[in-house]
Every structure is written in C-alpha cells, then in structure tokens.
Amino acid sequence: MFDNIFPVKLKNNDELIDKLLNKKILFNKNFGDIHYGENIWECGPQENRTWKWFLNSFLFLDPLLAEGMGEESYQIVLSWWERFKFSSLSDDFPWHDHATALRLDRLCRLALNLQFKESLVEIAVFHARALMREDFYSKHTNHGFDQSLSLMLVALVFSDHEEAEGWCETGFNRLVGEIGFAFTEEGVHVENSPAYHFGMIGNMVRARNLLKISNSFKYDFDAFFDKALYFLAWITRPDRFIAYIGDSASYRPSLAKELLDLPSASAVQWVATAGKAGEEPRNNFVVFEKSGYAIYRSSWRPEVNQTHIIMKSGFLSKYHRQDDDLNILIHAYGEDWLIDSGLYNHNQRDPIRIYMRSVKAHNVPYIPGVSMDRVNCSKDFSFVKEVNEPGFLCAFEGSTNMYKEGVVRRRVMIRDENEIKIKDIFLGFDDKEKFWLFHFPKDKIIKFEEGKIFVVGKNKRLVIKTSDVDVRMKKRVGSDDKFPSFESKTANVVTDSQVVVVGPSKNNDVIFDLVFENTN
Template sequence: MSSQVEMLNTVYSAKLECILKRTHATGTAAIDRAESIYSNNIYLHQSLVEHTVKSINEVWELQGEPRNTYQVYLHSFQFLSYLNNGYEVTKNIKYLTRIKEVILGWLNYNNKENSQFIWYDFSVANRTIVITHFLYLCEQAQFELDDAFKILLFNSLLQHGDFLCEENNYIDNNHGLMMDRALLQLSLFFKNTYKFDEWYNKSLYRINQQLQDSFTNDYINVENSPEYHYHTYLLFEELSNFLVLNKIEVTDKKFQSTLDKVFNNHLEMLNQNQSYPLIGDTTEKTFPGNGFKGNSIVFPDSGLAILKTNNSYLTIKSGYINTSHKHYDDISFTFSYKGVNLFIDSGKYNYNNKDPLRQYIISAYAHNGIVVDGENYSINKENANKAKITSYVISEHVDKIELINNLYQGVEITRNLLFIKPNVLIIFDEMISNENHNYSLIFNVDTNAEMRFIEKGMFGFCVNDSGTSVVLDQSLIPDNVIYSYGKKDDRSIRGFRSIKFGELNPCHNVEFIYKDRKSCECITHITVSNNSEEDESELKACEIIEVNKKTVVLFIKVNKQSIIYSITKTDVSEVMKLEGTDINREGDVIRLEIKGVGNDLEYACYILINNKIMEKFKYQDSPIFNYEITSKGSLTMWTFVRSKKNNTYKIIDKENPSINI
C-alpha cells in the first residue's frame, strides 16, 4: 500500500501553471451555483432538468430527459465542476470536502455498476478534467486527502487514462479532442509514474492530428454545424493557452495562426443579429460585440457559401467530410433580411436518433432542399464527393453558386442559386434520372411568419411588426402542394424547428410535388420587400430575359440604375447598363443624353408632355436627342437602350425626371 500511496502523492502534488476546466463560472454566478449544488440541487446544464436530492448518495440514481444526454452529463461530473468554480471564487474548503464525498460515492457506485454512460468518451474525458481540476485546487489549498481515498482515486485515474489512451475508444471528432486534452492533463499529474510517457506522447500526437482533421482547408470545422465550429475552436484555444503556460511544445508550428483563421471564419458565419443560422446541430446563441462582416464568402472545401450584404444574409451548403452532426441538408439554403429570419434551418433538438422528432429535425423535409420519393438519402464517407459546390462567382450585384446532390440512388440533382443583391433569389433546379420519381421542393418558413396565401406554384408571407413580406413564385406548376404547420400524428411529422436544446417550435413547411417524372426543371423566384423604410439598395425590378444550359441573362433595376447581366458558370458580366438621362434646355430646344454603358448599343426615345406622347425618336447610334419645344407643360421621356447584336437585350426606362416648359 505504501508504494501506491507514495506514487499517488506525486500525483497529488503535481505542479501545473495552468489547468483545463470543464466550466468557467466566476463571481456571484459561481457562488450562487456552487451554493445551490452544495445544498443538493443537482444542476447539470440549462437544457436539463434540475433535481433536488435528500442525500448525496441519491445522485447516481437520477434520471432526466433526454435520457442519454442527462446520464452523460451526470457522469461527466458537470455539477462538481461548478463546485470547483465555487472554491476558486470563495476559497471555502467546504466545496472541496463535498467534491471528495461525491467522488468517493461515485467510486463505490462505479465498482457495482457497468453503465455505458460511465465509460463513454465524452463522460470519461470531462470527468477526468473535473477530477484533475479538483486535485489542482487541493494542492493549492493544502487540502489533505486520506490514504484510502488516494488509493481508490489513483486506481480509478489509471483506468481513466488507459481508457482515454486506447485507440478503440477514440473518436475522430470534438469528443476525441476532449479525450486528448484530458489525457494530456492527466499525464502531467502522472509525470513521475510509468504511465507518463505513453499518455503524454499519445495525447500530443493526437492533438496535432486533431488540428489537421478538425478543420477543412478553408478553416471550417468538419462537423457540419456552426455551433461545433466555435465549440471546437474554444477547446483548441483553451488548450493553446494551457500548452504555453505549462511550457509544452507542439510539432505544428502553425498552431496559433490556424486558430486565428478559424476564429475569423466564426465571425464570417455570424449574421446581422450576431448569431448563427441553425445549420446542422446548432442552437440559438448570440456573440455580441463582434460586428458584422457584410461581404459574401465561399468555403468550397466545406461545401458552404455565405452570401451577404449589409441587410441580407443567405447560406447554402452541399457536401461533407465528416458525418458527425450531419443533417440531410445538401443544397439547402437559409435566408434572412434586415435581421428577420425568413427561410430557416431546423436546429438540433436533441441527440437521440431513435426519437421520431429528432429523426424529422435532421431529415430532408426539415431543410430547404429537394426530396426524392419522400425519403432521405444515404450519408457515408464513401459518398461524400457526390455532394459539393461545383462552381461559384461573387460580384457587386449578383452572386452565383452551383451545387450538386447526387446522393439519391440513380438521381442527379443540380441547383444553381442566384442571389441578386440584396433582396431577390432565383433558384434553378434540375433533377435527372433514368427512372420515374416523385420530386419535392421543400421550403421551411420561420415560426413568426404569417402565411398570406398558398397556391399551386406560389405562396406569400409576411413577418409581423417587421414590415417584411416575401413572395415565392415557381415557374413549373406542381402536381400537388402540401402545407404543414406543427403537424404531428401517427402518419407523419412536419413543420417543426428547434431553437433551443430539447425544445420544439412549429414552423411553416411547404412542399411542391412533381409526380412520376424522369427529369424535372424548376425555376424558383423569391422576392423580399420591406415597407418599414425606403431603401434605395432594394431591387425595384428583376426579370429573366434568357436562360439556357450555359447562360442566364438577367435584367435588374436598383438604385436608379438598370442593368442586364450575363451569368455563366464562372463569370458575371454586364451586357449593358442604363444610368439615367441628362436633360438640358438650350433656348427652344431640349437636349437629352441617354447614359448607356456597353458595347454596340443603340438608343431610342419618346417625348411626353402632360403624359401625352408628342414625338417618337427611332433607334440610332447616338445617345443624344434634340427636341424642339412646340407646346408648354410638364415634359418627360421614355428612354430605350438595346444591343445591336441581340434586340431582346433591351432596357426601357419610363421613370425619368420631368421639367416644366
């Protein structure tokens, strides 16, 4: 026994300059939480039920929903971490005494039970962090632990370390990083034991590997969720500080610069409300004080595009590297305007994949994409290259993203999304197969919206008190339209999203169904307007002039300019632009100059006095027209610009200023 105690004494007296923690409560919040837990109110997480026990021995029999999550957090010693925080603030030994009592009870409980939740990667890693944090505080406080407890704890920590080190227990996601952090910290407590080299070297090797594997080449976390991007960043950032202060070197010399790029992309993902879209397993959380980055950005390796203006925020994604936290959301988009959520994603709800509500939340029906034959598709690493961003163009007025989702067996789906800034989306969808299928276009609209009308191929809604209204128009009339709002019965679940963990909210779900077809081509036109204030940046008009397999020709009117764009797979270019008309009077002659921009243009003009057409000037090469005044009144004009090569490329402006003559 003496050799074990002596070895444990070296563990107990370990000197660290910095310690990793499970929770970071400070100030009065830490005191209030610690006092409540000390009084036997077992708090684990804001989304989990808080229980009160008569005796601390009852803790390990507690149950809560979701069951798996509750048990994992319970056996992670989450509540004991708050007692650690309480001691840090108050230096009151009673918190350390209570922690010791609870750990002793758990050690006895663990000897009798073999729960899957006790020996699970997440719970073992975080329990190790809490226990080593406790030992660190005991050393600082000179809080004596008796020999019998030391032996029990020492043997348990050996078991924890071996579990964390064993490759068969390791998982290549943020849980693996948690295991590496815990193993590294534990190894420093075992520095003078035979386990140190194995644990220390294994943890550092895997940490370096995790830094490479956790993020794509464009520095987005691979776990398919903005929330896990930031969560993984925090795990690494805290670890970086731990490494520096404890004078531990890592082989990756770009460790901190990589984290800086990851953090910058966290900022890129924030919308105008300083929160994330609920993509993948993400819950609502705000990050105030960071500011909004208003320029569009594409992360092709991650399959994520974020298209932005000062007032608009749109995401569209397709593709994955890791299946962790992956939803059936390929080619799905979200859209908010002036901070108002319009087309939404479904969020997380919980992690119980046997729960029918969770199954719906991750399903293709809960995302703004395309469903084939009413089913989800297969998600595995082998098929990852079948969903991706294939091309993109970012420009001043128009962004274009092309994506594919070929994960449905025998079906190829291509989506081209045009974002005509700041308030119009045009989506071109093409589904191709050698066999007949039912194709469904799915649109999920925010809970706070009020549906104004739903027709075949068209619907409109407004968001109360925001002045925002939306009209969606589908070029191909569907065979059937299904509308759902919070529907839950024995046959189906439809029309839900989750903002907070464990909570479900109804939302609007619209399905356009195209039945029994081998192929299908659809154009969806979405126009957003806000009547609360005049906004010159909003499009006044948007029209498709021509569309074929290679090119889309588009007319827009914005900020007193009329523009025709030619949009290809790799380029957005101006065909022509009308910037207005200059009017000058020289005696009895009105001189007009149409301000057109482009190659091989010709111009025409109608003169109106008191809204009556007085003279029509035919198309000519010169943009200058002279009109001799013959009567008095209010003079205005209609101006025309067109391409000589293709007369269908034409701009007409009937909103020129008037002058009195």
C-alpha cells in the same frame, strides 16, 4: 499555472452550490432543476442521453471546483467511483467516450489540491488507461479531440506517475491528428454544425494553453485560429447569433483574449457587437469550397438591412450529420425567413430527433421512396462552388449524392438583397416525383395567390414563384402526418414551425424566384 485550462468561475456559482449541497438540486440549463434525493447517479431523466452525459461528465462539479470546495467535490467523486468502478468499459454510460474524458478533467482539477491527489491516483489512472485504449478512442471526432487533451492534462497533473510520459506523448500525437482532420484547409470544423465550429475554437484555445504548460511539444495554432475566426464572422447572423444549421443551438460568438491579436479577430468583434467594436469586414460574398458553405451578406452595418443567405452542401464527417445538403437559410430585414430545424437532442430513437435529421426538416428537395446516404462521406460526395451568372451580383452551385439514386444540383443566384433565384437540376430521377420544402417560423403569415407563395413578415413580404406552373402548393404546420415542421433553438425544447410543400413534379429542371417586397 492551470488558470486557462479549466472552466471559469460563474456569477451564479453561489446559487448553484446552494442548490447542489443544501437543496439536493442539480441545475442544467436544458433540464432546469432536478432533485436528486439519496442517489445522485440515478436522478433525472435517465432515458435521456444528454442528461446522462451531463451527469457522468461531472460538469455539475465545476462551481464547487472553481470555489476550491475540495472535500465536497471529493465525496461526490468517491460516491461515483464506489457506484461504477466495477462497471464494464463497454457500458455506454457511465463509460461514455466523451463523458469519460470530461470526467477525468474534473478529477485532475480536484487533484491539484494536494490534500486529495493521492486518494485520486487509482481513479485517475483507471481513466487514463481507458483513454489510452485504441478501441476506446473516438478517432477524428470532437470526442477524440477532448480525449487527447485529457490524456495530456492527466500526464501533467500526475507527472510523477510512471505512465505519465506515455499518456502525454499519445495525447499529443492524437491531438495533431485530430486538428488535421477536424478542420478543413479553410479552417472550418467538419462536423456539420456552426455551433460545433464555435465550440472547437474554445477547445483549440485550451489545447494551445496545455501545450504551453507542458513545454514538451510545439504546434503552431495561429494559422488555424485565424481561418476559424474568419468563418465564424461570416456564419454569424445579423442578429449576432451563430447560424442554426444542423446540430446547432443558440450561441453568440465570443473571443478568448489569447486570440485578440489575430487578423480575423476584429471581424468577429464586429459581428459580436453589432459594429460597436472591431473592424467591418470588406466583402459581401464568400464560398468555402473545401468546407461546403456559401454565404452572402448584403451589408455588415447595423443601421441598414442585412440580408444573410447561407447554403450548406458538404459531407466531411459522419458526426452530427443531417440530411441537409443544398439547404438554404435566409435571415433578412431583422427576422428569420427560411429556417433550419436545429438539434433538439442526441437521442437517436426520439421521433422528433429522427425528424430533425431527416430531409423533410430542411429547405431542400424531397423525393419520395429515395433513401438518404449518411455513410459515404468525402469531399466529392457533396460540395458548393462559386459560379458566374451574368446579370447577378453573385452565384454559387451545390451538388450532392445524398439522394441515393442520383445527383441533385442547386444553383443560387443573387441579384441583390431582395432578389434570389434558385435552380434545381435532377440527374437520374426521370420517373420520380419531386417535392420542394420551404420552412418558415410560426410567426409568418403564408398565403397562396395566382400560383405564388406570399410570406408576410413584420416589414416585408417574401414572394416565391416557380417555373412549374402546374405544381401544387400547400402549407403544413407542426406535427403534420406527411410533412411536419419543427424548430429547436434550445436542447430538448421544440416549437412548431410551418413548411410550404411544393409538388409533386416530374420536371428535372425547376426554378424558384424569391423576391422581397414592401408590405404597403
């Protein structure tokens, strides 16, 4: 009945269980092996929020639960309850809003074993009542989405409880609101990250499965799913990784079997398998105007070059927001060129995390002394739209109020897979010096000759020149004092990258020409 609700059994379950029970080791892909000794709840890097979230959400119990090891799971749950049951709900941990919902999911899975259900009533009810509180509900976030699902799940598992009907009704009503907010009309998740878009598709599958089990509420998910899959196909790079934009890490797209009959599923199959399955998408250019993305892909066929260009400019949610409006990424000829910084971690006090979110971590203009606006999100705050530019295959223009003192507009014109023109216009910054930042992977060789930037890759070189012939150009690497450059494709792992800094310039209308050339 609940087979499609909980995490599936993994191939390495036996290894994880052996580590957990016999070697007193918790394994997490981002932290490796963590010894927990006598007190599992105090182990590991307690100063790291991602670790505490992992620990307090009970994610490490999934292998035990998948194998039906109820007694072992119950003893761990009981030790947590004895340790934290008198902690205030205002404590960030263990009562983190998202971790609480995920923890309740694991309690419900354990309670399906009737041997433990009665013993878990007190703990489950306490969690459900916490999630019912409006001041605990993280409305219009991916956390709130999972909180809504958890309320519906606990109502199903503990259906004989007198409060179960209220849990289910509240969970469903919140879920409808979460779906309406979480996705634009184009089916794109609003939380500023393609990785979270992919994750939310999985959550939507789970929501649909829960509604089928409840048989009490109806909601048509398919229209959302099809649009969400369409965007997923476009945002997936030619190397089959989802684009590293904002709080994203390394993910490759996959399809739940429940979605295979949707029209856009074949496009996701195509990009996920490099054309070995599915159907080749037809177009080479799309703008998701209501969502803040413009994407060009020169080809979908794996045997030829695929130049993939993305510009993001949209601020529809404060969650996972980075100062990355007008950011441009380029993947071409089988390698990265213009790159983004990534997630790194969720510790907002970590200096590297602070950098990752900042304007300096992205391929955008930088204006010293001008602060960034991370508060006033709306569809009019920033956007991107298709424009007509004679002589070019396609063109799009983004606009943002991210820079508090004025408006910056960026027009990107694509002549073909090798030639791109970028035009930046500044409104309200007449007396301000501007810099432009272009981030590249560490493996690129960067040279400056005759006022041009030469970026040498494996098979091609990218030549960049600017209309401001008097502007200076300089390369910075890694932890530079003024212009650092890092990238992170895995949580808590950071590597040096390099940034070309162009400027300063007081011009309010500047053009960059980017051309791929053969290296020989």
